[in-house]
Amino acid sequence: MTTEPDPTPRRTPLTKAAVLGAAVDMADRSGAGVPSMRNLADRLGVKAMALYHHFRNKEALTDGMTDLVFAEIELPADGADWHPAMRDRARSLREALRRHPWASALMDSRAQPGPATLRHHDAVIGCLRGGGFTVAGAAHAFALIDAYVYGFALQERSLPFETVDDLEGVAEGIMQSMADAHLPHLAEMFTELALKPGYDYGEEFEVGLDLILDGLARRRTDWR
Amino acid sequence: MTTEPDPTPRRTPLTKAAVLGAAVDMADRSGAGVPSMRNLADRLGVKAMALYHHFRNKEALTDGMTDLVFAEIELPADGADWHPAMRDRARSLREALRRHPWASALMDSRAQPGPATLRHHDAVIGCLRGGGFTVAGAAHAFALIDAYVYGFALQERSLPFETVDDLEGVAEGIMQSMADAHLPHLAEMFTELALKPGYDYGEEFEVGLDLILDGLARRRTDWR
DNA sequence: AGAACTACCGTACAGTGTAAAGGTAGCGGC
DNA sequence: GCCGCTACCTTTACACTGTACGGTAGTTCT
Numbered sequence: 001m002t003t004e005p006d007p008t009p010r011r012t013p014l015t016k017a018a019v020l021g022a023a024v025d026m027a028d029r030s031g032a033g034v035p036s037m038r039n040l041a042d043r044l045g046v047k048a049m050a051l052y053h054h055f056r057n058k059e060a061l062t063d064g065m066t067d068l069v070f071a072e073i074e075l076p077a078d079g080a081d082w083h084p085a086m087r088d089r090a091r092s093l094r095e096a097l098r099r100h101p102w103a104s105a106l107m108d109s110r111a112q113p114g115p116a117t118l119r120h121h122d123a124v125i126g127c128l129r130g131g132g133f134t135v136a137g138a139a140h141a142f143a144l145i146d147a148y149v150y151g152f153a154l155q156e157r158s159l160p161f162e163t164v165d166d167l168e169g170v171a172e173g174i175m176q177s178m179a180d181a182h183l184p185h186l187a188e189m190f191t192e193l194a195l196k197p198g199y200d201y202g203e204e205f206e207v208g209l210d211l212i213l214d215g216l217a218r219r220r221t222d223w224r
Numbered sequence: 225m226t227t228e229p230d231p232t233p234r235r236t237p238l239t240k241a242a243v244l245g246a247a248v249d250m251a252d253r254s255g256a257g258v259p260s261m262r263n264l265a266d267r268l269g270v271k272a273m274a275l276y277h278h279f280r281n282k283e284a285l286t287d288g289m290t291d292l293v294f295a296e297i298e299l300p301a302d303g304a305d306w307h308p309a310m311r312d313r314a315r316s317l318r319e320a321l322r323r324h325p326w327a328s329a330l331m332d333s334r335a336q337p338g339p340a341t342l343r344h345h346d347a348v349i350g351c352l353r354g355g356g357f358t359v360a361g362a363a364h365a366f367a368l369i370d371a372y373v374y375g376f377a378l379q380e381r382s383l384p385f386e387t388v389d390d391l392e393g394v395a396e397g398i399m400q401s402m403a404d405a406h407l408p409h410l411a412e413m414f415t416e417l418a419l420k421p422g423y424d425y426g427e428e429f430e431v432g433l434d435l436i437l438d439g440l441a442r443r444r445t446d447w448r
Numbered sequence: 449a450g451a452a453c454t455a456c457c458g459t460a461c462a463g464t465g466t467a468a469a470g471g472t473a474g475c476g477g478c
Numbered sequence: 479g480c481c482g483c484t485a486c487c488t489t490t491a492c493a494c495t496g497t498a499c500g501g502t503a504g505t506t507c508t
Binding site: 104105107115118119121122123125126129135136138139140143144146147148149150151152154155158181183184185186188189192193194201204207208211212214215216219 | 328329331334339342343345346347349350353359360362363364367368370371372373374375376378379382405407408409410412413416417418425428431432435436438439440443
């Protein structure tokens with residue numbers, strides 16, 4: 001009777017995937033970035049040091065988290081037309097970075113790209129090559145689009161307001177600075193654009209993306 | 225004799241500027257990002273809590289540091305032609321971010337822009353407006369260029385190697401992954417481009433910048 | 449039965465930001 | 479002279495971080 005099935009040997013053992021899922025979820029909710037090992041362990045009903053059995057250190061954990069984000073991004077379908085495919089991918093990447101705001105800052109420290117990341121990059125490059133880009137041209141296009149999307153996500157995240165209500169409070173302070181320091185152009189942009197009811201900084205994304213994709217189309221066959 | 229000049233009342237008192245200068249210098253040298261309050265204080269011959277007399281909290285300190293970086297960036301000269309001026313500014317910004325790699329990641333958390341930052345933005349917008357961009361057009365151009373430069377800096381910083389020697393070591397691991405996981409396009413790009421002797425990822429910067437400035441020139445008068 | 453291995457826990461340490469309070473030097477006013 | 483006042487810095491303390499080290503149940507292999 002001591003060898004009964006024992007449905008919960010103590011609890012169902014942790015898996016890498018379960019830990020990463022919980023970590024991503026906590027990071028998304030809290031808005032405070034990657035959770036601490038202790039908090040993450042608590043949420044999993046376990047003590048902090050148990051996590052080190054599944055991840056060499058915290059960096060390995062965050063690497064796994066970013067790879068999970070990459071897995072969410074829409075891959076270009078095989079043989080798809082490069083132009084709409086790149087547009088879709090850029091939007092998808094941007095939305096993933098918006099869902100997981102901690103991820104854009106994390107790019108920095110990611111020590112090594114995970115499998116989803118590599119697969120993602122391969123598909124994108126493949127799509128570009130199929131669309132007539134040379135190897136060097138595909139590298140140009142890839143670097144350009146990615147830099148833009150990451151940079152945009154970073155900027156969007158660093159805006160000092162989230163809602164329109166916030167905006168008005170913050171705006172007063174900035175407007176004051178602008179009046180004090182004689183910054184007429186900035187002031188103009190605020191009063192005539194940014195503070196107007198319908199303005200949404202997020203819409204700048206499409207404008208820039210259009211310009212970039214258009215430029216790529218124009219250079220596609222010239223490069224190299 | 226008790227009222228002598230006393231050249232060192234105990235020591236010359238700290239100033240905000242001195243603290244910020246030391247902090248930036250430490251961050252640049254160490255490569256480990258913003259120093260801790262204790263380490264920074266040590267370097268200044270002072271105890272950690274003394275710093276809180278000059279900065280409300282650490283965030284205020286990092287805000288000051290980023291503002292100091294902005295102060296290094298070349299401003300467009302008054303009335304300068306927008307095209308070369310924007311190119312120079314983008315290069316200057318990128319080089320500042322390369323000198324201070326911790327700064328690009330810090331963009332994120334900067335709570336409020338300092339005076340140098342605001343002055344910088346004002347000058348850039350002014351140059352664009354003077355070059356015939358509408359308010360909305362200048363906003364488009366500004367958002368696009370900045371996103372690109374920040375994103376590029378972020379990517380460049382996240383490359384898993386620094387020197388060509390490092391590269392070869394890392395490459396073997398990645399090549400192995402690529403072979404295992406069937407990533408032919410990525411493999412091709414590595415063998416035919418990235419691992420070739422003369423290749424320098426940094427040169428991609430100019431390619432993308434050209435494309436963007438060209439697109440801006442093309443749309444300058446159409447926008448809005 | 450004993451050994452080896454897996455998965456987890458307890459404890460401990462050095463490091464972090466910072467709140468609270470205290471000290472001390474230099475000052476102007478009585 | 480002395481009394482506060484302010485500017486600057488220190489001491490102490492607390493809650494929190496990542497993680498090294500060693501231990502301990504339970505399972506599996508021999």
